[in-house]
Amino acid sequence: MSVVTASPSLPATPSASTPAPAVPAPAPAKPATVTLAKALNQALADAMTADERVVVFGEDVAELGGVFRITDGLAARFGESRCFDTPLAEASILGTAIGMAMYGYRPVVEMQFDAFAYPAFEQLVSHLSKMRNRTRGALPMPIVIRIPYGGGIGGVEHHSDSSEAYIAHTPGIHVITPATVQDAYWLLRSAIASPDPVVFFEPKRLYWSKAQLTLPVTTGPIGTAAIRRTGRDLTLIAYGQTVPVALETAEHAAELGYDLEVLDLRSLVPFDDATVLASVERTGRAIVIHEAAGFAGFGAEIAARISERCFYRLEAPVLRVTGLDIPYPPPKLEHWHLPSVDRVLDAVEHAMTA
Amino acid sequence: MSVVTASPSLPATPSASTPAPAVPAPAPAKPATVTLAKALNQALADAMTADERVVVFGEDVAELGGVFRITDGLAARFGESRCFDTPLAEASILGTAIGMAMYGYRPVVEMQFDAFAYPAFEQLVSHLSKMRNRTRGALPMPIVIRIPYGGGIGGVEHHSDSSEAYIAHTPGIHVITPATVQDAYWLLRSAIASPDPVVFFEPKRLYWSKAQLTLPVTTGPIGTAAIRRTGRDLTLIAYGQTVPVALETAEHAAELGYDLEVLDLRSLVPFDDATVLASVERTGRAIVIHEAAGFAGFGAEIAARISERCFYRLEAPVLRVTGLDIPYPPPKLEHWHLPSVDRVLDAVEHAMTA
Amino acid sequence: MTLLDLPLAATRGNPAAAASYWDTDPLRYLDEHGAPVEGGLRPAPELLATDRLLALYRALRLARAFDTEATALVMQGHLAVYPSSRGQEACQAAAALCLEPQDWLFPTYRDTAALALRGIDPVEALTLLRGSWHCGYDAKRWRTAPQCTPLATQAPHAVGLALAAKMAGDPVVALCLLGDGATSEGDFHEACNSAAVYQAPVVFLVQNNQYAISVPLRKQTHALSLAGKGVGYGMPGVRVDGNDVIGLMHVLGEAIERARGGGGPTLIEAITYRIRPHTNADDANRYRDTSEVDLWLGRDPVDRLARYLTAIGHLDAGLDAAIGEEGAKYAAAMREQLAREPEVDPADLFDHVFASPTPQLRAQRAMIEAEAAAAQRDGQQDAAHGGQA
Amino acid sequence: MTLLDLPLAATRGNPAAAASYWDTDPLRYLDEHGAPVEGGLRPAPELLATDRLLALYRALRLARAFDTEATALVMQGHLAVYPSSRGQEACQAAAALCLEPQDWLFPTYRDTAALALRGIDPVEALTLLRGSWHCGYDAKRWRTAPQCTPLATQAPHAVGLALAAKMAGDPVVALCLLGDGATSEGDFHEACNSAAVYQAPVVFLVQNNQYAISVPLRKQTHALSLAGKGVGYGMPGVRVDGNDVIGLMHVLGEAIERARGGGGPTLIEAITYRIRPHTNADDANRYRDTSEVDLWLGRDPVDRLARYLTAIGHLDAGLDAAIGEEGAKYAAAMREQLAREPEVDPADLFDHVFASPTPQLRAQRAMIEAEAAAAQRDGQQDAAHGGQA
Numbered sequence A, B: 001m002s003v004v005t006a007s008p009s010l011p012a013t014p015s016a017s018t019p020a021p022a023v024p025a026p027a028p029a030k031p032a033t034v035t036l037a038k039a040l041n042q043a044l045a046d047a048m049t050a051d052e053r054v055v056v057f058g059e060d061v062a063e064l065g066g067v068f069r070i071t072d073g074l075a076a077r078f079g080e081s082r083c084f085d086t087p088l089a090e091a092s093i094l095g096t097a098i099g100m101a102m103y104g105y106r107p108v109v110e111m112q113f114d115a116f117a118y119p120a121f122e123q124l125v126s127h128l129s130k131m132r133n134r135t136r137g138a139l140p141m142p143i144v145i146r147i148p149y150g151g152g153i154g155g156v157e158h159h160s161d162s163s164e165a166y167i168a169h170t171p172g173i174h175v176i177t178p179a180t181v182q183d184a185y186w187l188l189r190s191a192i193a194s195p196d197p198v199v200f201f202e203p204k205r206l207y208w209s210k211a212q213l214t215l216p217v218t219t220g221p222i223g224t225a226a227i228r229r230t231g232r233d234l235t236l237i238a239y240g241q242t243v244p245v246a247l248e249t250a251e252h253a254a255e256l257g258y259d260l261e262v263l264d265l266r267s268l269v270p271f272d273d274a275t276v277l278a279s280v281e282r283t284g285r286a287i288v289i290h291e292a293a294g295f296a297g298f299g300a301e302i303a304a305r306i307s308e309r310c311f312y313r314l315e316a317p318v319l320r321v322t323g324l325d326i327p328y329p330p331p332k333l334e335h336w337h338l339p340s341v342d343r344v345l346d347a348v349e350h351a352m353t354a
Numbered sequence C, D: 001m002t003l004l005d006l007p008l009a010a011t012r013g014n015p016a017a018a019a020s021y022w023d024t025d026p027l028r029y030l031d032e033h034g035a036p037v038e039g040g041l042r043p044a045p046e047l048l049a050t051d052r053l054l055a056l057y058r059a060l061r062l063a064r065a066f067d068t069e070a071t072a073l074v075m076q077g078h079l080a081v082y083p084s085s086r087g088q089e090a091c092q093a094a095a096a097l098c099l100e101p102q103d104w105l106f107p108t109y110r111d112t113a114a115l116a117l118r119g120i121d122p123v124e125a126l127t128l129l130r131g132s133w134h135c136g137y138d139a140k141r142w143r144t145a146p147q148c149t150p151l152a153t154q155a156p157h158a159v160g161l162a163l164a165a166k167m168a169g170d171p172v173v174a175l176c177l178l179g180d181g182a183t184s185e186g187d188f189h190e191a192c193n194s195a196a197v198y199q200a201p202v203v204f205l206v207q208n209n210q211y212a213i214s215v216p217l218r219k220q221t222h223a224l225s226l227a228g229k230g231v232g233y234g235m236p237g238v239r240v241d242g243n244d245v246i247g248l249m250h251v252l253g254e255a256i257e258r259a260r261g262g263g264g265p266t267l268i269e270a271i272t273y274r275i276r277p278h279t280n281a282d283d284a285n286r287y288r289d290t291s292e293v294d295l296w297l298g299r300d301p302v303d304r305l306a307r308y309l310t311a312i313g314h315l316d317a318g319l320d321a322a323i324g325e326e327g328a329k330y331a332a333a334m335r336e337q338l339a340r341e342p343e344v345d346p347a348d349l350f351d352h353v354f355a356s357p358t359p360q361l362r363a364q365r366a367m368i369e370a371e372a373a374a375a376q377r378d379g380q381q382d383a384a385h386g387g388q389a
């Protein structure tokens, strides 16, 4: 009809579905001992170098380099059009990212602290997670939301939340949280290269933990858990901030004569059933550890899956050592809330003697 | 110091912590067959009559009486200062309720559909759930958020979500969902009388279901599940919209020779461990049914609790029959998503022959 | 000249505001009787060219035909729900016709007629409201975002897309459609503010149809004008007669030109009226008087242009009938396709959640396929829905 | 006369806007040298009475002393974090002194000095920042909401409380404190809009200290004034010199009077400057020049009043020293109490989650008590924190 003005025959806008250049990017660097924070910063820089569609924005990410300095130097190096400060409004930060992704960009946005991502919840649940499905793939959402999460840093109210259960329950979003320097780099590169939205939970208590990083590094595809320690007696399942707690527990348990396996989930969605169930089939016992409140927390899903699928192999109930079912405590009391090595050891004792 | 202007010696503002007048309120009515929607409407009217601190507001609740007519007639009967329309802004609807509760009122707010409560998520998680705790009880939050939830009504996108898992994981909030006409009345009265915030999920698909309601009615305190059908072989655990599915399944199962017990949780938080665990200790088998996506859904918590606490009694794995891990489907496809009697029956078969 | 000059005093404690809303002269070219307004807008000659005006008129008639047919279809159960744009055809037509093909449109649930005018097949345009999928058209191909239901949430998307186009150096403008009620949402504010900060090429067109379901404008804002919100963002705010398609095209044209030229965003408030209930499910008699509706029926946007075109000799009964025929044909074709039960495939439920399904989704897909196969075999499709009745 | 008259042209594409922000004359009584401004504000005589002015001066000095001591305490590790209000003492003092006892204050994390000036014990006021609990004072007794951290989320609370008071017929006004950055949040918009619709007795005081952590105002808004947002809500918008405590008291007084009298809400933008970094954890050198800080040190709100009082003969070296002593005493007492390790009890974690704990919480409380008892026994408190290091 003559009233129709739109012509479908236009050159397509830069396509977000065009896969990002192969990861990892540039010239191998020499081995260096870096912090987890630096590894994330490096991953962002390398991703921006590898793909000009990658843009980084959020509150205080440009000149300041983020309150945790994860975006340090990006604005200076790539210019303020590739890394810029936004007005102080999280819903529009994510909403803007969604619009940019519609046009073919690959935004990486920072939410300053876990609790400050909540204003973007509607954009996340009603759009980010649904846009690809809604449009039958016409508008994919290659967006990464970086969220420093978890406690133990002496932060006042709202600075220590763990909100992974909210996101993991929302179909259409990948949920990743690294616990090592290598995974911090590799999983962030992988998240940015992913054609799907990723909420990337950064264990803020581990930002200053150090390890050697030699690029290029590859630690495994999104959706695979890592066995951090092999053991025969019981499987400790952790992710992000509780991985070091699990490893320390395993050390102590060894002294008590218990040989524990430690899994680092790394990816909550997709969930690595294969690795988790195989481990528990070997050990016959499992304990899940996370900082978030236990009730209806992500540990419930893990425990429910294992209890259902390893039903005939389990020698003890799957236990959960988690944060308490209370609002996150003030700094002077938070150690009572967080899953401690002692609490995990008690659970191990309980499971081994069940 | 002379610069100090505030004097603590003022008469206190009307106190929200003053318990609401005893429920139920006025003169016994004669038996009547009413819809679940009407029972809710009656509960609101009676609560407003019993306690002038109760105010009802939200989008379209006044003249229109709400899109589901749950607030029908309240503005006309109690005046627009007791029941009023708000500007179209959910965060401020809840935020306004929080401020009114600080002053001693007992707001009951309506969110028009499940997905349209998401803009209020930050207010809910960062304030509603924490204010009492934050102020050591000085500012309790006797607020009820009414949310019509669930699918099966042929609603287009965003009109059929089930968001109970998000709320249940948030410490400091009670989560209630009625499945019967009597509970609709009594639990809403109880929620309004509660000194703590309640998210009240209304099973919108059951709004027009009918039953006899004779006032006053009492069905049990918040935090108690109801045994809708006793049985020896297996416990079906449901709430809200899936209770009728469970009951219908039990009928069919009976024909197959299986004697099923049906629990209606009614209250997700507080969770009635006593009733649930006692039932499974009797039957040795359990199946959880809800409409929300299964992954990290509320059913995971139920399954994990039962698997842990009834470990030595379980004769089969606790199974979950839930919505798929996908964005809620369009009307023409939603029946594939919703837990059907057939699917529950398959699970029953599976559990009984395990 | 299109900038809002707001009498501040009038924005406070003015009970008559709502009543006099229409009369506190929004910009217009034609008055409600179809006569050019003294000292009104002065559109560029091209906009007033005969074929351009006739194209606008045909668009109005088509929008009316589309809306009338869709309303009939929903009554007969062929659509799940339908929010009518009856009375808002000038906004629908202008929103579609003011854009270049490379520009993006961000419509709401009420803007299906605008989708049709943009050229999208009516079956694809009505897929959401028919209930067979969430979005039936190729959003990227048509540079048209899926119709948005969560109010104002599409506004930051439009800003992001406009910002992206600006960064890419493309001459692309985003037009975001909103309702009056949506301006109360936080997302509207955040989007307007960031659009201005980024100087993004986006135009916000608020169709102020006076109601948010049952809630009248006076309960939505205490200001005399929604366009006045532009002041707070350092953005031009324009208040225009939403039933004057010529005035709308002019104002939209200016805003789009400014945006394309790097002049940043504009907020346009188009004053119009929702003639029908919110949707077929709504009962407007509960909250408004039919006399109000009658008043606005007298301000019909289609008649208005017809009267003008007739007066200046561009339209006669014959041509009018011919144009009516176009609409009738279009509507008949719509009905033909939409009265049929749509084909749906449950596999669709799993194929687009992620680029590639997770192991868990593959398992769930297999379960559904098994159920479907079984249902096929037993030829008892219904059994598969047990308990959903 | 306190209404904002905004040159619209100036609100668009004006790069010099940020720079000239201070100079586009906000309302004031005293200029930055402490001299009454030609054609400036004309406060009521009571406000200019000697003892009133001296009370204001003492409040400013006290706020300064409080802030200086708190800054020292956080450096020495006695507080978890401290956001300084140095340079914003006029806003802090005016916010506390403009209210009647029955009025409610809604402060942010930056407004601890205002809490102290309202009469709250400094240990209670600093409990949040000390890390021993979330709120240390009786919010109801002091008609002071807990300090709010999620930006702008307290704004709808202030509206709700004001609406409740209005419904109850109480002469109560709510004063909501906000920062410039917070005005970009959706909650700010929703609160302002509903406050105007409800004509709620609430006053929004935006302390525009030019920064949101590292983000300067020009990245926060494209408008020349934050007060201009009032236009969009049909609410008076006032732009005042935030370092002129007399002007602030006058403007706040007018707004509060209007609110108390049923005249509805007011938006006040107080132009000031954050002299110190965002908090002790921030490094302001990364994003601003010390010359800018020096410029603002020259506009010090405390000196300004001192100069004026001296000029009109209300203040001499003796009295000034005496007032300084008050502050010093206050600070010493603060240090005395806050340098001690606070008493905390883990039972607190469970007692206020609900009016009465759920069975699950009772069980968790028992576990913690057992751990505490064990730790007591073994006298190895630390063991209980294993893995948290």
Ligand SMILES: Cc1ncc(C[n+]2csc(CCOP(=O)(O)OP(=O)(O)O)c2C)c(N)n1
Residues within 6 Å of the ligand: B059, B088, B112, B116, B119, C110, C149, C150, C151, C178, C179, C180, C181, C182, C183, C209, C211, C212, C213, C274, C278
């Ligand atoms: C966030 C959100 N809240 C509530 C709703 C429910 N709802 C759908 S349309 C509508 C009224 C919208 O009014 P307006 O913005 O004026 O647009 P109109 O329908 O008049 O075109 C409401 C409240 C919604 N869709 N989204």
Ligand SMILES: Cc1ncc(C[n+]2csc(CCOP(=O)(O)OP(=O)(O)O)c2C)c(N)n1
Residues within 6 Å of the ligand: A059, A088, A112, A116, A119, D110, D149, D150, D151, D178, D179, D180, D181, D182, D183, D209, D211, D212, D213, D274, D278
């Ligand atoms: C919703 C939310 N997002 C982000 C933050 C993190 N944050 C804390 S203070 C701050 C800057 C606030 O600036 P402004 O509103 O101007 O207040 P000021 O600190 O200058 O007093 C930010 C971004 C927060 N507290 N809340």
Ligand SMILES: [Mg+2]
Residues within 6 Å of the ligand: C179, C180, C181, C207, C208, C209, C210, C211, C212, C213
């Ligand atoms: Mg409307």
Ligand SMILES: [Mg+2]
Residues within 6 Å of the ligand: D179, D180, D181, D207, D208, D209, D210, D211, D212, D213
């Ligand atoms: Mg600031």
